[in-house]
Amino acid sequence: MSLDKNTNYIVSGLERSGTSMLMQILHAGGFPMAFDNSTRPPDENNPKGYFELEGGKIINKLMEKKFPFESFRGQFIKITAYGLKFLPPGRYRVIYSERDIEEILDSMEKMARIEDLSRNDTKDVFIKLNNRIKSSILDREDVEVLFVNYNKILENPKDSIQEIHDFFNSPEFSLEKMINCVDQKLYRKRRI
Amino acid sequence: MDNEHSTVEIPTDLYKMIEEKIKKTEVSSVADFIIALLKEKLSIDQSESLSNEDEEKIKERLKALGYMD
Numbered sequence A: 001m002s003l004d005k006n007t008n009y010i011v012s013g014l015e016r017s018g019t020s021m022l023m024q025i026l027h028a029g030g031f032p033m034a035f036d037n038s039t040r041p042p043d044e045n046n047p048k049g050y051f052e053l054e055g056g057k058i059i060n061k062l063m064e065k066k067f068p069f070e071s072f073r074g075q076f077i078k079i080t081a082y083g084l085k086f087l088p089p090g091r092y093r094v095i096y097s098e099r100d101i102e103e104i105l106d107s108m109e110k111m112a113r114i115e116d117l118s119r120n121d122t123k124d125v126f127i128k129l130n131n132r133i134k135s136s137i138l139d140r141e142d143v144e145v146l147f148v149n150y151n152k153i154l155e156n157p158k159d160s161i162q163e164i165h166d167f168f169n170s171p172e173f174s175l176e177k178m179i180n181c182v183d184q185k186l187y188r189k190r191r192i
Numbered sequence B: 001m002d003n004e005h006s007t008v009e010i011p012t013d014l015y016k017m018i019e020e021k022i023k024k025t026e027v028s029s030v031a032d033f034i035i036a037l038l039k040e041k042l043s044i045d046q047s048e049s050l051s052n053e054d055e056e057k058i059k060e061r062l063k064a065l066g067y068m069d
Helices: A019-029 A058-063 A081-086 A101-112 A119-139 A150-155 A157-168 A175-180 B012-022 B030-045 B052-064
Strands: A008-013 A076-078 A092-098 A143-149
Touching (some): A019 A150, A019 A157, A019 A175, A058 A081, A101 A119, A119 A143, A119 B052, A143 A157, A150 A157, A157 A175, B012 B030
Parallel strands (some): A008 A092
């Protein structure tokens, strides 16, 4: 099964917004992916894996303009939201995940093992980041983007995943397997 | 917003694409779909820029989460 070999495919969104779940869904559907679970293996925060390259530290390479996008054309990779700020000109199709911001912050604090005493400031900053990145990728002619919502995917996997499947308009990817891979038991830090 | 409206034209094939898309949703008309989309885009465009202090806070959090060195 294949995607366009001249295009880079990216799953993005704020950290802890459901990006790993999206990678998992796409992997289940048979989409070509690039990830390496050996550098950051599955753990309590992502029991089914992170589906990342470079142990998740792509952002440093993007900032240094050293990430080899040409090596990953025709495959999905995960680049979290801040990394999209450094996306060079190219040809991209992006699936961008959003989630209730309080759930994101809860999940971040748990993963980082911190108690954020200035949580309201953190919340404002990450909302700003999300909006700036969304605005920037919407403005780019070399990016086609589909926005999805983690909370809606878990509430109604069939409709949300159908939308992702339709974005690619290709019967070679299994919609059924994509839907079946959504695991409600992993919906933790639920706020809504 | 007041109740005055202005007319905007869009290509027919785009109109039909939207008509097809909203069949599976609760959106009742092509106009409602376009208005909601534009309102969202305009609110995103009006969002604030990131200051240096904001970027440092983001980087600090990303390092704590293992997404940056």
